[in-house]
Amino acid sequence: MNINADLHIHSKYSSGVSEKMEFKTLSVQGEKKGIDLLGTGDCLHPRWRRKIKDLDKERESIFSKRGMKFILTGEVETKDRVHHLLIFPSLSKVEELYERLSRFSSNINSDGRPRVELSGEELALMAKETGCLFGPSHAFTPYTGIYGNHDSLSSAYGKYAKDIHFLELGLSADSGYADKISELHDLVYLSNSDAHSPFPHRLGREFNTLDLHELSFEGLEKLFQGKKGEVICNAGLPPEEGKYNESACRSCYTHYSFKEAVARDWRCSCGGVIKKGVKDRVEELSDTKKIPEDTPPYQHLIPLQEIIAKSVGHSSPTTKKVNQIWQRLIDSIGDEVDVLCDSSIEEIERIAGEKIPDLISDFREGDVDIRPGGGGEYGSILLEKENEADERQSCLSDF
C-alpha cells in the first residue's frame, strides 16, 4: 500500500505555531495536499493529548478525523539543543515517557516541543525502553540539528547511535547530501514538513511516499528495519530553497564560499556573523563518494501556491488570486501531489493557463534554477528572465 506521509508537524501548543493548528483544519488541508498520514506532533503535551483522545481511534497508534489518519508523534529538545523526533506505539506509551521526561523538563506542560535536561544518549535510551521509533529531526540545521552540534551520530547518541531508526533530512538538505556521510548509509531518510501552520505552502511541503504493508506503527517499524526499498520516494524542497543552504551573513545575507568565510573568521564585511551553511557543513563531514544503491529517488518540488505566485508575478503565495487558482486546480484535479507530480500538463494548462504548467514540468524534469538561501533567508526560484538579469548583474559587478 503506497501512502504519502508527513510525520513531523507541530500543534498550536508549540512556540511560534499558528493557532490554526487544530485537527479539523489539519484533516481538511492534509487531504487537499494529497497526504494520507500525518504525525499528530506534540503528543507529549497534555492539552494536545486530550484532543488526540477525542479523535476516532483506528489502532493503538493511529487516530483519524474526517478520513485523515494521524500517528502519534512528538519532538523533544535535549540539553545540547538538538531536536529529536519520536513516533509512539500507543497513548499509554506516550504517557509513560511523559512521566519520565517530566522530571527533567520545566516546560513539558507549556510547550508542545519540550526541552529536557538530558543528553541525546539518555533520551535515546528512554525512547528505546518505551518502544518508540526515534531519530534526529532536521539533522543538518545549523542551530538544532545533530550535525549543527556534533560531528557524528555517536557523539550525539553514544552507544545508542546504532539504535536510531531514521534520519530526518530537513528543508536545506536532500538524500544526496546525506549520502556523502557514510555512517548514514544504512538509515532510512525521512523528508517531513515540520509545519508550523496548516497553509498549503507549509503543511506537506515535504513528505515521504511509503510502501507500508499496514497503516500502523508496526507497519512503520518494519519499514525502518533497514529496508530503504519500502520508501518509494522522498519529496520536498530543493535544498537550495532552504534558509541555511549556503554560508551567509545573518545580518545582510551576503553569501560566502567556505574558504572565504574561514579566511574572514566567519565575519561579514558588514560586521555581522557568517552562519555556516548546510552545503558547506556536509562537505566538511563528507567521507565517501560511494552512493548507496538503495537510496530512493528524491523528487524536488515546491508548494503549488509558490509556483502559482511566481507565475502570476505575486511576491506572496497567499494572495487572493493565487488562492483562487490553487483552489480551481485542486477542485478539478483532486489534490496538490496529483497536480505537481502526476496529472497531465495539458489538463493543468486547460485549468490554469500557460505559465503554471511550464514551471511544473520544469520541476518534474529537475530543470529549475534557484538562487540559494543562506543566513536565515529562504532561497528563491529564478524564472528565465530573472536568470538572465542576474547573469548580467554579475557580469557588471566583475568590472
Ligand SMILES: [Zn+2]
Ligand atoms: Zn525541530
Ligand SMILES: [Zn+2]
Ligand atoms: Zn553582512
